[in-house]
Amino acid sequence: MYTSRKINDDLYWVGANDHRLALFENIHPIYHGVSYNSYLLLDKKTVLFDTVDWSGARQLLENIKELLGDRKLDYLVINHMEPDHAASIEEIMLRWPDVKVITTPKAVQMMHQFSFPVNDNLETVKEGDTRCFGKHTVTFIYAPMVHWPEAMVTFDTTDGILFSADAFGSFRALDGKLFAEEFDFDREWLDDARRYYTNIVGKYGPHVQTLLAKAATVEIKMICPLHGPVWRKDLGYILDKYQHWSTYEPEEKGIMIVYASMYGNTENAAEVLAGKLAERGVTDTRLYDVSSTHVSYLISDLFKYSHLVLASVTYNLGIFPPMHNFLADMKALNLQNRTVAVLENGSWAPRAGALIRKELGEMKHMTVLDESMTITSSLQEQNLNELDTLADALAASVK
Ligand code: FEO
DSSP, X not given: OOOOEXXXXXXXXXXXXXXXXXXXXXXXXXXXXXEEOXXXXXXXXXXXXXXXXXXXXXXXXHHHHHHHTTOOOOEEEOSOOSHHXXXXXXXXXXXXXXXXXXXXXHHHHHHHHTTOOOSTTEEEOOTTOEEEOSSOEEEEEEOTTSSSTTOEEEEETTTTEEEOTTTTOOSBOOTTOOBGGGSOIIIIIHHHHHHHIIIIIGGGHHHHHHHHHHHTTSOOSEEEOSSSOBBOSOHHHHHHHHHHHHHTOOSEEEEEEEEEOSSSHHHHHHHHHHHHHHXXXXXXXXXXXXXXXXXXXXXXXXXXXXXXXXXXXXXXXXXXXXXXXXXXXXXXXXXXXOEEEEEEEOSSOOOHHHHHHHHHHTSTTOEEOSOOEEXXXXXXXXXXXXXXXXXXXXXXXXX
């Protein structure tokens, strides 16, 4: 049965939701699923904006067929070639062999790399090119590295609708709803939206900034992303989040404490520190075990909070591997502009602290507090003064 949703008189959501996929990109857990959005414009010409992941192809086809009736599909606009959106191109072409595919030259190259059977039916567009489909005229805007190099967004100048590709997307399935105002977005979705942005597009903040600058030159009334809800109210809310995330500016003054602990002693030190912070009035804190928290959640909260404490045991004379992986992900995603304190543990040759500092030194604009501390095996009474000094420094910095 079709699951399409009407957006306005001419435009429909015809995508699919996926609750079965455990790991997005086979790496990020998505306990609440994900949507693959595709949009169908019924104008003098019929136009499909992007397809869906292979797993949603059947749903996509049912949705399109119900709306098209006896009409044929004239155009397929591909804004983004990643297979979670483009994998169903072949299915579309099998049903509507005369469909013209409109996309960027780089996307065409990728279509050949992915062995999609597109040859005579391709129309490439340049930045600023326009196409008129009847009542609706669209402009194509290049959006390289948001999130792949071939990406573009399409702006419907008639209705002020931005087909924004991965930008403004989110994890979570739509579950029958479509518009952001149909959810309590801040409570239900924001964490997943942030986790999606930071882990998928987070590395490319400057490219997102370039896209936001281009978007500021047109009057956007609605945003139709490739994942998550459609925005037609309070666009400033999501634009403001993107402004923070893409400039690596924290959303909140708060402290994330991430610990790596083998037998609970480093964990204990982290917990004592959190208590001391609370005594100093710093309660916007989060404590995470790096071994049992998927790194995508750590990255997401790190984009949210201003301060970070890394507390790590020494392992094989190095950083505990899950902590090392977290640091590598921070570096890979270009995380910057944070204040960090380091606490190390080591029973005979503590080394984690110095090595963590070295990793942080290779990231941009990270402030590492001079106050740091070393514990040997477990926190002792004689360490408490030092921990107080560290708590004082953190509290002064975050306030
Ligand atoms: Fe949702 Fe970059 O694909």
